[in-house]
Amino acid sequence: MPPPGCPAHGTASSLRRLPEITEPAQTYEELRQQYGAVAPVLLHGDIPAWIVLGYRENLEVMRTPSLYSRDSRRWNAFLENRVPADSPLIPMVGWQPLCAFTDGEEHARLRRAVVDGLAQFNRRGMRRYVTHYTRQLVSGFAQSGSADLVRDYAEPLPMLVVSRLLGMTPEKGPLLVEPTLDLIRGSDTAAASNAVVTRVLEDLVAYKKTAPGYDLASRLISHESGLTDTEVVEHLRLVLVAAHQGTVNLIAHTLRLMLTDRRFRGNLSGGYMTLPDALEQVMWDNPSIGVIPGRWATGDHVLAGQHVKAGDLLLLCIAAANVDPEQRPDLSVPMHGNRAHLALSSGPHECPGGDIGRAIAATGIEELMALLPDIRLAVADGEIGITADWMTSRPSTLPVEFRPLSPLDVPQSPRRAPTSAQPLPAAIEPGAAPSASASTRRRRWRALLAR
Incomplete structure (x- = not known):
């Protein structure tokens, strides 16, 4: 059986650990090939999460707060005391009285x-x-x-x-x-x-x-x-x-x-x-923040074929979404004047x-x-x-x-x-x-x- 909170279709030993990634673009494409638009990964301390790779799926998560809350106090890893106080995750996902967490x-x-x-x-x-x-x-x-x-x-x-x-x-x-x-x-x-x-x-x-x-x-x-x-x-x-x-x-x-x-x-x-135009091209190809943590599921549901549980953490992978083959089948085509990228979220x-x-x-x-x-x-x-x-x-x-x-x-x-x-x-x-x-x-x- 997978450890508590670990996505059911992978064990902790078989999942990618984001802190160890040195070639992000290559890793995201490998995850896309293996799992599709949403993939299981591990964070610091082998804490599981979902990484959203697809363009349409990222938009769905960003624009549906009823299903995907910004309140990190919902995170099952917090509720189960699996995140130590000195975890490097705390500055980014520890709840604070911010618009980003409400x-x-x-x-x-x-x-x-x-x-x-x-x-x-x-x-x-x-x-x-x-x-x-x-x-x-x-x-x-x-x-x-x-x-x-x-x-x-x-x-x-x-x-x-x-x-x-x-x-x-x-x-x-x-x-x-x-x-x-x-x-x-x-x-x-x-x-x-x-x-x-x-x-x-x-x-x-x-x-x-x-x-x-x-x-x-x-x-x-x-x-x-x-x-x-x-x-x-x-x-x-x-x-x-x-x-x-x-x-x-x-x-x-x-x-x-x-x-x-x-x-x-x-x-x-x-x-x-x-x-x-050049700045916009960079925001498509190399968004300043490649992964945004995060959203927390408000209930059990299915996203891109993956069974997400209430309290699961979802990471928005802007870097992968902006080069989603469904959105950009030919990456050599310039994106002049196109501001549909997700570099600034949505x-x-x-x-x-x-x-x-x-x-x-x-x-x-x-x-x-x-x-x-x-x-x-x-x-x-x-x-x-x-x-x-x-x-x-x-x-x-x-x-x-x-x-x-x-x-x-x-x-x-x-x-x-x-x-x-x-x-x-x-x-x-x-x-x-x-x-x-x-x-x-x-x-x-x-x-x-x-x-």
Whole structure:
């Protein structure tokens, strides 16, 4: 007999262990071939779960909260005390007073506060932040003529921007880069990293209650939904982790695409593919968060031929769903202008900050290429490794070379980066590209990428 909670058609010894996966795409396809659109897997501590691989099946789970709840307290592994307190799963699936772990009216109350808080940041203000910090980061390595665009650029930039949007002072952002990356990896230190991030946010909320500004923390504190201090802290953590991790991966994958894929370099330089098109292609082929935990079954039912029991955990495998052969029989066909990917989820829990991440990535890449127009990869494409864990994957490094610049060659921001007291009144327009005109962007990309 299988152990308690283990899917009935597999024993613990025969199932794939997600923490041990080093080739996610290959593993997902093998699972699809073996089990179909829904497959049994094991998590940390050999705790069983279902991974949803099919595009239609993912949409069904995302859009049917009556069958698939976000309340992790339903998980049979929790109810049976099979998840230790220091499990690396806890930061991601341990119940918290968050919109991501609620349904119905309570979800609507909490989500409304987050959506309203994010709506205060406009495109122009975002560009000021991103441009300022891009120039600051490039100044740090410009004289050397070389850099690792993952470590030196993709990882720090989103944190510098997002931490300021939350209301932190400039020195806090760099300190949170590694803890935020670590807590989502599912490593042995994930719980400790989560505690570090939470303490910083608790201090921020305590400060903003006495000195409010024009930032997300202040807006959540004052919002008419009446969030408690704990709810404010947890939602700030949710935004910080999701926006940072997701945007790091989006920037890293898009830069690799531009530097290595001649097909896309040709399209971009020829004007057939804009930067937003390239970002959208990456969101199809390499979604920032490949696996989302999760949903919990509210009752016994059958999904894609698998008998799911009440309390079972379902993992949404966005990476597999976006390349489902039923949805994309030919992966070589570009997905220009097609936003039907699941990179931002769907249904009532669709990511409310997707346009902010896209705006940071688009502006940051555009500004980087303008500062370093002769940038080129310093190694062969085949030498670029992939850093993968059970939820995400991205290029390990992107070593590049370019003509060394003096400090005077890197333009200074026309004004210092916006402070939390400076209003950014209009909401980001969904799907909006940076504020340059389409023809200007296209000419700039032709010039930069043709070199």
